[in-house]
Amino acid sequence: MKGRGDEKYLRGIKSHENVKKKLTATEFSQLEELLDLRSKSGSMHSTASFIRRFQLGALMIIEVYAARNEIVSG
Template sequence: MDSILEALYRGQLHPDATIVPSNSEYWSLSKQIGTMTEKWRKELSDEMFRELEEYSDLCVSLNSLHVEAAFIRGFKLGANMINEVLSRRDELVTNCATGIPLY
């Protein structure tokens, strides 16, 4: 198996394509959206429904940009936390018997 960095470099890493939320509310909301979409497809004119789909596509694009920014911010926060922990090794808990830091 390739390392994560090799897979990322080769374009083989797509975590966003495999995310399936485990929150039960996700599936409930997804079903509601499907039901409403079908209702509007039947009730609206073709032109009005196309406009609704365009609006929906814009909302999805906007949300995707927000999720991307949140991912980047969270990743940087996690990396900074690791950096902080590793840079302060002297503050780590020490073994009471030996006085040696526990890494």
């Protein structure tokens, strides 16, 4: 059974092959390096975003915990 993911994967492979045919070996190598750098950049951004949100969540928990007596005694 084929899903939409299979179609996208096959289109991606076909596009990859077409680009590889049109570029010189050096150009294709440079393109791959550029795409790798873009991927790494995206991963770094995701990691930084996760860390920041985790820190904010921890700060909110600390704030709520510190104010628990005020909340309970109201």
